[in-house]
Amino acid sequence: MTLNQLLRKNKKQLTLYLIGAFMTTISGLFFTLALSNAFGIIEEADSAGILRRIALVLLFAFTPIFTQMLSRFLRIGFMRDILIQVRTLAYEKIMSHTYESFRKNPKEHYMSMLVSDINLFEKDFFLSFLNIIYSFGSFILGVTILTFISPIIALATLFVSLILFTVTKVFEPVARKTKQQTQEANANYNVQLTNILNGMEVIKLYHVEENFKKPFENIVFALENIKKRAFRIDEFQSNLNHWIAGTFQMIIYIYATYLYIQDLVSLTSLILVFNLIGQLVWSMISGFNFINRFKTSIDIFNRITQPQVNPQAVNKMTFREVLRVKNLNFSYGEHKILQNLNFSVKPKDKVLIIGPSGAGKTTLLNCLAQNLSTYQGEIIVDSHELRTIQTESFLKSCGYIRQQHFLFNDSIKNNVILASPFDKEKFDKVMKDVDLYDWITTLQAKEDHILEQDGLNISGGQRQRLSIARELYHDREVLFVDEPSASLDDQTAQHIYDTLLNLDKTLICVSHRHLDYLSKHFDTKIELETLGVAI
Structure with a gap:
């Protein structure tokens, strides 16, 4: 079963999850609207206008509390059902091994698959899925609002987002490769550590602790080196994205301030631009980074769930002759x-x-x-x-x-x-x-x-x-x-x-x-x- 098939199988729960995830997008936008309307109070000339602004501020400020609670309620069922089915599929994959293929790996390899790899899938899949929906949902809503304030700012935001997406695609292959290497190193670490622990009695009886210390240090060193390499790649991509986003954000701040000085936008619109630009750019950085994590979670899913298939085995067993x-x-x-x-x-x-x-x-x-x-x-x-x-x-x-x-x-x-x-x-x-x-x-x-x-x-x-x-x-x-x-x-x-x-x-x-x-x-x-x- 592919991940797409699994999602289609759970389409009702997936629909509720998507609604719940999109509510997080609305919650973030409501806080921005609450802040901009708070500054808009300054522009109101009469008490009726001030009261209206205050009412809007309170509405936008407190609504996210309830939407977040409802969002969590809508998402929890999908998360539970998917995890149950992924664990079952991983179990079925192990059971699909022949006696011969099962013995090619130690039992600790399969334990790592059922525990560590599924935990990694859970973390990467749900976190990235939620953040991608939040990031792109916020981006669509934010750009729509910016279009009414300044089409130029909206188009510039789209252009910078394409640049950030290109950076993400460039780093995607190496990011997925280092994640796979980390998984393999973790599995090897678990196997070697279990081997040492299983032989602890012999190690103690023959006083050979020092003989096993160096191999253990080598395993740890190899694992941490791979993790360090993965961290450096992530760090470089993150710094590059931050530089692009920070530069763009500063340019838009200057341009939006110029529009305000020229009375082309209101103070409320200026505050909206300031908040939205920051949210949109940084949420898109997050969203593009989470795309790589989401694809990595698909790789993990395929690795731990796709059953062993022997394409040669097409005949039924009959033993009637010889x-x-x-x-x-x-x-x-x-x-x-x-x-x-x-x-x-x-x-x-x-x-x-x-x-x-x-x-x-x-x-x-x-x-x-x-x-x-x-x-x-x-x-x-x-x-x-x-x-x-x-x-x-x-x-x-x-x-x-x-x-x-x-x-x-x-x-x-x-x-x-x-x-x-x-x-x-x-x-x-x-x-x-x-x-x-x-x-x-x-x-x-x-x-x-x-x-x-x-x-x-x-x-x-x-x-x-x-x-x-x-x-x-x-x-x-x-x-x-x-x-x-x-x-x-x-x-x-x-x-x-x-x-x-x-x-x-x-x-x-x-x-x-x-x-x-x-x-x-x-x-x-x-x-x-x-x-x-x-x-």
């Missing part, structure tokens, strides 16, 4: 992991992948499970290359039991079923299959027992079995399994393997334990060797 691997190769940089692998898997097959550490067992599983796409060769599922299959469709058919299991700070039940409907009978069967049913019955809250984040209040074996239970409950037709017995005793491990082998589904499993038992029960064994495969 999964065929042809001349599969995979490398991490210059280090080759898999070379010239060829094998096939049919629906309902039970496939065991074994081999020494570092032979690429998990890498092969990740290639088959669509977690790694930078392989060479082909993985054909029925008639479609794996990379052309839509991730969402693939995940509806395939599950993955990993070596590392994350559990949410939630109930056992919710950790297993996630977003699926709760079926008590199905849930209990799954708990028995993973040998957790008896343990759950001993808990006071049963399946509603709350786990701490990442299951810190249960054992490693229980965490692993809950991860297996999660995949069994979702009952997908293909199951990729990576070392399911890593944290289990032999008896429980055999029970888990028996459960998996009895499933009426395709099973592709990596293991380095219980090989004698497993070799007898799997249909196919793929034995990886360093840079090769033997079947």
Whole structure:
């Protein structure tokens, strides 16, 4: 979704926001009219005229108080709704990553996107949007009034505004670039700082504080240098604009005073010109500067909300015939992991992948499970290359039991079923299959027992079995399994393997334990060797 689409989606609230923002323009003009009418009292010859002027002064002076309150009320709903939707879009962008693309950046990068970048968008977008409306609204109203007082002054104001706009356009590319560099530097700072804080225990235990001090200072120095460069650019543009505006303002003051001396304008008009010229020129400087900030906020919006799209992924997942691997190769940089692998898997097959550490067992599983796409060769599922299959469709058919299991700070039940409907009978069967049913019955809250984040209040074996239970409950037709017995005793491990082998589904499993038992029960064994495969 583009920013324009988001604004159109919220057009009712946007309309109210624009009305509220324009009210700030009227408020500023009312103060100017109040001041000019106060000086106009001097020109009144009778008491009726003086009272009329006083009434106008009071009206123009106090009306902005109420318009400002109403303006805020009209704007707040739009600001709230946009922020909610931007945060949701940023979340959806993160969720649109594939496993492979997500792992290219540390988790702190995504935290920075959801927190720092959205806060920066909020500050730049709403502040610049409001000030642009205020500046250009004030300019249009002010120039209209000046046209009736002196067309020459009005035209001169338009001409100077064009000069200021040209200056803004000249500085726009460098301003946007430095803002992007600042964002990237902030993200890198957050990543590096988190890395140091996460390793604080090791740093203290080995007394290497000084070793990490210099890298930390380098990160801070790089960030502050970028911010300093951005400040200098802003400062130079600001000084240039101020010089142009100040020079123009002084010339108009002299010209307007000349008109007053020649009795071509009244004292009220003279005060209006003095106040309006100052307001218009400086508000246009502000407005043009905020245009750059507004465009920067659009850049931030696009960066944090535009989802990851794989243009190749156009096919639905179907596995009715065969999964065929042809001349599969995979490398991490210059280090080759898999070379010239060829094998096939049919629906309902039970496939065991074994081999020494570092032979690429998990890498092969990740290639088959669509977690790694930078392989060479082909993985054909029925008639479609794996990379052309839509991730969402693939995940509806395939599950993955990993070596590392994350559990949410939630109930056992919710950790297993996630977003699926709760079926008590199905849930209990799954708990028995993973040998957790008896343990759950001993808990006071049963399946509603709350786990701490990442299951810190249960054992490693229980965490692993809950991860297996999660995949069994979702009952997908293909199951990729990576070392399911890593944290289990032999008896429980055999029970888990028996459960998996009895499933009426395709099973592709990596293991380095219980090989004698497993070799007898799997249909196919793929034995990886360093840079090769033997079947």
